[in-house]
Amino acid sequence: MTEISPADEAVPVVLRVNGTDRRIAAEPRRTLADALREDCGLTGTHLGCEHGVCGACTVLLDGEPVRSCLLFAVQAQGAEIRTVEGLADDDGTLHPLQEAFWRHHGLQCGFCTPGFLMLSAGVLETRPDIGDEELREALSSNLCRCTGYQTIVEAVRSVRDAAGA
Amino acid sequence: MGEPDGARGRSLIGESVLRLEDRPLLVGEGRFLADISFDGEVHLRVVRSDVAHGVLRGVDLDDARAGEGVVAAWSAEEVAHVPAIEFRMTGFDELRPYCQRILASEYVRYVGDPVAVVIAEDPYLAEDAAELAFVDIEPLDAVLEASSPESVAPLTLETSYGDTDAAFEAAHRVVELHAAVGRHSGVPLETRGLLAFPRPDGVLELHGIAKVPHYNCATIAAMLDLQPGQVVGREGHVGGGFGIRGELYPEDVLVTYAALRLQRPVKWVEDRREHLVAANHSREQSYRVRAAVDERGVVQALDAEFFHDQGGYVRTHGATVPNLSVALLPGPYLIPSYRVRGNIRLTNKTPAGTYRSPGRFESTFVRERLLDRVATELDLEPVEVRRRNLIPTEAMPFDRGVSTLGTPLVYDSGDYHRLLERLVDHIGYVALRESLAQRRRQGEMVGLGIGMFVEKSGLGPFDDVRVRRLDDGGVEVVTGAASVGQGMETAIAQICADVLGVDYTDVSVRHGQTDMIGRGMGAFASRVTVMTGVAVYMAASELAATGEPAEATFNTDHMTYPYGAHAAVVRVDAGTGGVTVERFVVAYDVGRAVNPMLVEGQIIGGVAQGIGGTLLELFSYDPDGQPLATSFMDYLMPTVAEQPHVEVLLSEDAPSPLNPLGLKGAGEGGTTACGAAIASAIDDAIGRPGAVTTLPATPELVRSLLRN
Numbered sequence: 001m002t003e004i005s006p007a008d009e010a011v012p013v014v015l016r017v018n019g020t021d022r023r024i025a026a027e028p029r030r031t032l033a034d035a036l037r038e039d040c041g042l043t044g045t046h047l048g049c050e051h052g053v054c055g056a057c058t059v060l061l062d063g064e065p066v067r068s069c070l071l072f073a074v075q076a077q078g079a080e081i082r083t084v085e086g087l088a089d090d091d092g093t094l095h096p097l098q099e100a101f102w103r104h105h106g107l108q109c110g111f112c113t114p115g116f117l118m119l120s121a122g123v124l125e126t127r128p129d130i131g132d133e134e135l136r137e138a139l140s141s142n143l144c145r146c147t148g149y150q151t152i153v154e155a156v157r158s159v160r161d162a163a164g165a
Numbered sequence: 166m167g168e169p170d171g172a173r174g175r176s177l178i179g180e181s182v183l184r185l186e187d188r189p190l191l192v193g194e195g196r197f198l199a200d201i202s203f204d205g206e207v208h209l210r211v212v213r214s215d216v217a218h219g220v221l222r223g224v225d226l227d228d229a230r231a232g233e234g235v236v237a238a239w240s241a242e243e244v245a246h247v248p249a250i251e252f253r254m255t256g257f258d259e260l261r262p263y264c265q266r267i268l269a270s271e272y273v274r275y276v277g278d279p280v281a282v283v284i285a286e287d288p289y290l291a292e293d294a295a296e297l298a299f300v301d302i303e304p305l306d307a308v309l310e311a312s313s314p315e316s317v318a319p320l321t322l323e324t325s326y327g328d329t330d331a332a333f334e335a336a337h338r339v340v341e342l343h344a345a346v347g348r349h350s351g352v353p354l355e356t357r358g359l360l361a362f363p364r365p366d367g368v369l370e371l372h373g374i375a376k377v378p379h380y381n382c383a384t385i386a387a388m389l390d391l392q393p394g395q396v397v398g399r400e401g402h403v404g405g406g407f408g409i410r411g412e413l414y415p416e417d418v419l420v421t422y423a424a425l426r427l428q429r430p431v432k433w434v435e436d437r438r439e440h441l442v443a444a445n446h447s448r449e450q451s452y453r454v455r456a457a458v459d460e461r462g463v464v465q466a467l468d469a470e471f472f473h474d475q476g477g478y479v480r481t482h483g484a485t486v487p488n489l490s491v492a493l494l495p496g497p498y499l500i501p502s503y504r505v506r507g508n509i510r511l512t513n514k515t516p517a518g519t520y521r522s523p524g525r526f527e528s529t530f531v532r533e534r535l536l537d538r539v540a541t542e543l544d545l546e547p548v549e550v551r552r553r554n555l556i557p558t559e560a561m562p563f564d565r566g567v568s569t570l571g572t573p574l575v576y577d578s579g580d581y582h583r584l585l586e587r588l589v590d591h592i593g594y595v596a597l598r599e600s601l602a603q604r605r606r607q608g609e610m611v612g613l614g615i616g617m618f619v620e621k622s623g624l625g626p627f628d629d630v631r632v633r634r635l636d637d638g639g640v641e642v643v644t645g646a647a648s649v650g651q652g653m654e655t656a657i658a659q660i661c662a663d664v665l666g667v668d669y670t671d672v673s674v675r676h677g678q679t680d681m682i683g684r685g686m687g688a689f690a691s692r693v694t695v696m697t698g699v700a701v702y703m704a705a706s707e708l709a710a711t712g713e714p715a716e717a718t719f720n721t722d723h724m725t726y727p728y729g730a731h732a733a734v735v736r737v738d739a740g741t742g743g744v745t746v747e748r749f750v751v752a753y754d755v756g757r758a759v760n761p762m763l764v765e766g767q768i769i770g771g772v773a774q775g776i777g778g779t780l781l782e783l784f785s786y787d788p789d790g791q792p793l794a795t796s797f798m799d800y801l802m803p804t805v806a807e808q809p810h811v812e813v814l815l816s817e818d819a820p821s822p823l824n825p826l827g828l829k830g831a832g833e834g835g836t837t838a839c840g841a842a843i844a845s846a847i848d849d850a851i852g853r854p855g856a857v858t859t860l861p862a863t864p865e866l867v868r869s870l871l872r873n
Contacts, residue, residue, distance in 0.1 A: 008289075029289070043200035044193020046404075048354045049437040053797035056354060084193035098191040102183055105766050109650025110190030111197060111355040111404030140806040143797070145354045145405050146650060147766060148773035148835075149805040 013073050017042065018086030026073040033057045035073035036083060044084040044114045048143065055142030058115040058122075059083050065122035065141070084114035087121065096159045097121055104155035108146035115142050120156045128163055135160070177663035178826065181762035184655045185670065186648075189402075196401040198358035198373030203430035206360070207236050209420055210291035211433070212281035212298040213443065214273035217307035217513040217790025221273050224281050225299040232294030234286035237427060241270035241280070244422060247388055250413055252483035253380055255570060259320040263511055265478035267415040267422075273302055274477030275515050276792050277442030279415050284423055284431065307790030311474035311510035312451060320509045322484060322491050326566035327502025329457075332466030336457035340542055342535045344858040345451035346527045346840065348474065349782035350444070351520045351774070352802060355404020356435040357444055359417050361424035367395065369421060374398040376411020376647055377687035378677045384413055385421050396421065400677020406649025406688065407774070408519035409445040412481045416443075438795050445482075445518030446784055449474035450490060452531045457502075462543045462550045464536075466502035469494055471531075473509050476516040484509060485570065486517065489524025489621075492569030496532050497581045497619045497728055498554040503567075513790045519689075521774055522833040525618060526840060530860060533616040533841030541854040547845065548589060551617055555581040562822070570624060570690075576726045577829075578819035579754065585617065588730045588752040591814055601734070605852070610737035611747070612849025616841030617730045622830025623695030623821070625721040628686055630700035632661060633714035639671045642704075645685010646697040647677045651832060652763045653693045659759055660698050660826070664705035691830025694759055695725060699824045725821040727829040729753035731838035735846040742868030744780055744847060746807070749839075752814040756821045756829035764831040769811045771835020777803045779840045783861050811835075 010025040015032075017040055024039040031050075036042045036059070045068055048056035052070040059068045060082040087095040097117050100106065107113045116139070123130060123138045130138070139153060189195055212224070224240035249264035269278045281298050285291035308315045333339060360372040369391070374381055378398030386396040403410065416433055424431040435443070450473050457466040473487040487507040495503055520526075540550040556563050558580040565574040597613060604611045631643040642661055648654060658672035675681055686696065696719055703717035734748040751768050758764045781801040785793045794800035820827025844857035847867065856870045 008293075027289070037199075042193070043197075044195070046195075046197065046355070047199065048356070049797050051437065051796055051798070054354060084191075088192050094188075094191065101191060102187045105184065105762050107187060107190055108652065108766060108770060109353070109355070109403060109405040110187070110195055111353075111402075111650075113190055114193055117191070136805050140804040143354060143802055143804060145352065145407070145774070145802065146770045148769035148771075148811060149808050150769050150811060151766065153805060 011074065013077055015040065015073065015076055015081060016079065017081045018083060028072060028074050030073050031069050032071040032073045032076045033068035036068060042083050042085050046111055046114055048111065053143070055119060056112050056115040058118045058142060060118055060122050063122060063125060065119045084117055087117060096162065097156065100155035100159045104151045104158065106147065106151045106155040112142060112144045116144065116152055124160055128160065130160065132157065177659045177669055178759050179761065180659065181760055182655065182659060182669060184652050185658055186652060186654050197355055197404055198360060198401065199434045201360055201372050201401065203362050206430035206432050207284050207286055207427065208288040208291045209423055209431050209433040210283045210295040211279045211416060211439065212283060212295050212300060214269065214278040214280055214300065214302060215276055216273055216302045216304050217276050219273050219302040219304045221269060221271055221280065222301040222303055226281060228297035228299065229283050229294045232285065232290065232297055234290035235294045236284045236286065238283045239281060241268040244268055247418060247422065250415065250481065251384065253377065253413065253481040255483035255485040255488050257320055257484055260479040260483055263319060263479040265415060265480060265516065267418045275513050276790060277515055278477065282419050282423065307513040309512055309514065309786055309790055311472040311512055317511035318508060319511065320484065322487055322507040323505065324491055324567050325504035327466065329466045329468055329502040329504040332457045332502045333468065336465065337460045338458045338542060340456045340458055340535065340539050342454050342531065342538055342858065343452065344531045344534050346448050346530055346860045348446050348449035348784040349778045350447045351407030351409040352800065353405030353407055353410050356437060356440045357410060357414065357416065358434040359420040360430060360432040361421045362430045363424050363428050369396045369424060370399050371396060371421065372399045372401060374400055375403045376406055376649060376689055378647055379645055379679050379685040380687065381413050381417065382679045385418055388418055389422055389425060398677060398679040400647055403649045407521045408523060408689065410649065412445060412518055437797065441795050441800055442515055442792050445480060446476060446515045447486065447517050447520035447523065448527055448778060449517065450527045454531055454535055456535055456539060458539050461553055462539050462545050463553050464498060464500050464539065467495060467500050469505040471507050473507060474514065474517065475509055475511050476514040477511065478516045480516045480518050482518040486519055486523045488569055490528045492567050492574050493525050493619060493621065494528040494532055495565065496529060497556060497617050499556050514786060521771060522836040525620060525837045526775065526778065529616060529618045529838050530840035530844065533838065534844060534858065537845050538855050547615055548594060551585060552582065555585065558582065572723055575723060576619060577723065577821050577823050579726065579728050580818045581728060583818055584728065584752050584754055584816055585730050587814055587816065588732055588750060592732050592750055610739055610850040612735060612846045614733050614842045614845025614849060615730065616838030616845065618728065618837040620727045620729065620834045620837055621724045622691035622727055623725040624690035624692045625696065627718055627720045628696035628700040629682060629684060629716065629718050630697060630704045631682060631716045632701065632704040632708050639673060640665060640667060642672060642674045642701055643682050644674065644676050644697050645682045646693045647688040649688050651767065653688065656694050656759045656763060657697055657701050661701045661705045664702060665709055691832035695824060695828045695830050698759065698828055699826060702826055721823060723823055725756065725823055725829040727753060727755050727831065727834055729834045729837065731842040733842040733846040735843060735850055737847060737850045737867060739871060742864035742871060744862060744867060746776060746809040746843065749809045750812045750814065751835055752816060753834040754816040754818050755831045756819060757817050757827040758815055758831065761815055764815060765813045767831050768813050768835035771833060772811045772839060773803050773808050775836040775839025776807060778861060779843045780861050780863070781807065
């Protein structure tokens, strides 16, 4: 019989984040979001509700946008995790989505921005020719309280259009 | 005063340059409160009342104290020496007995009322231990209606001008309305939080402080018997303000007290459920209004009474929201006589404060609904009724004869007719009405609504700015203002760079650091671009003239008054009662836009919040006072799916004569008339003039209107 560790006893976990293996000790109850933020020091992933609605904590797990507040760190072992810290090139060149959010004024306070960037990256990578209506539908996964979304949609569409041009 | 020229031969003021703030926020290097940590920090968790109203018999923290990793646990007696939280604005002695202490004793007055704190080595352990606290409450009946005789009635705000009674006696017709706005609030995406770090030199650094850092640090110091400079604010990134974040709350004092007592860094990060029951609510007001109208539909007098649901305590805003409702209910119209009673009532709900366009969203909804009713009863076009009542531009500056926020309400400038006609032209009013009528004949429920309003901005009384050139060729601006994510660094840098003839990217704006500048007013009431903007203009002008580092203070006793008009086209689903906003247009005059892109961003974002409060967002309670909207599954904020494309008609017809740049604030006018315009459009869509009198117009409400 497999022994099940108690939820509040730390176990060794390996997370592969932005191409680097991170060895941490995490209680089984520790969320992926907390593990990324507190144990890996990657505070770009934000927590807005901790119940899976706002999407500020969106990261890519094997290319799919997921809510890192709704996953336990132990569940993410073996997967490729990508966070906002991995979007720009190592030399600091911004990802086209980051550029577009800047140019289109797609952020104000910036708290939801990492989640929207990762959501958009996941959507455009899997569906580069996504239609306008479906794109709006996909972007309705996340909440922004500042922008009214208009400039976020414009930013993501501009990246889609530039890639398809 | 002369126009600044700028280095490029054209003014930087008015250019939609990209923001200085964005890069760290885009690459995940933001420094929001929860991103900051200190070695040895401990984590605070608040134990809250789960009863709306009751006698607090006792708080047993023995089990909590025995929890793993627990450092301390305290209830009210440990902090009995700390006074209640004072008013920051609009204080009245009658309200003082209802100020909130940092932990409740004797009574609890809303679900969420803090009764104890638990501090532990880890946030998970603090939360575990907080669940072991035993709070003994004997429940009492909860009062949930501000207009009920059981609610506590500390104060009624009354004002009047003209001879209202005579006007009603002479009236061609009296038009009446009962209308109410539901309880909702700003709900920024970053929850509140604070990290207090006791430095070895005896100074307490507060990270996570926002909006009014100087005021909060000075007030916390006074409450905890510290020297004025002993508490220092370190504003980092702030995840949205909207009026509610950055006010001084019990938790801020508790965290600081804990750091002082434990001599360790203490961190508190609110969770979302806490936020929805503990941070300021807003907006809940119900009105009875009457208009005395002549044959032409001109309102000769307005007689109003409203109830303001303040919740369980009066917080830092004092009577600010009802005070603004009282003053701005007449809005952009002449209305020669006016009488109003605003009843502030306490109930067993979360305490209320300001939220973007406080007192104006509510009063604009009511006034514009009343104007629509006048139009219906006199068989006039809604737009025509507005034309006949607007204050003419020749009457500017227009003294309303009332005061608000301690200043006389004098509209500084405006051409209200011109803005209305611009909106009417842009939407193609006549043709649009006809095309909507055509769609209705084909079975669709579609309609148009319009609302007008006056906003207020640029609240003084002062702002200080220091400007100097740095050795690297850059320019540093130091201000006591604050950033809540609105882009103030960029706007201030633009004004400074324009005067000095440098690139705005060479200007760094330091704000929210209380030990860098002696005093500061912070960021609220759409004040920063006006107050800090003019102060930086003055200081930079002096630097340009002398070559020496310069300081300047901009003082003003008067606010500036931007104004606007909203138009909404909506479609109602006859089956579900759901309302879709198909089109939304905002015409808004801000005097002069420093950065039109940022102004439009403020307006469009404001519309989203206005639509939320109009159609979706509601803090509802069960009959025992249990809050029913405690997650984002129940408290519904608009997603992109609910948000129309917003068309912005940014206007600069009426620069403010009260400052050398002509500036008025832009932060709130996207929100103000959303409720009014959308409600009117729903009426039009369902063919029932005057049907929508309460917000939010949820599917349930609209369906009930369709059934009747």
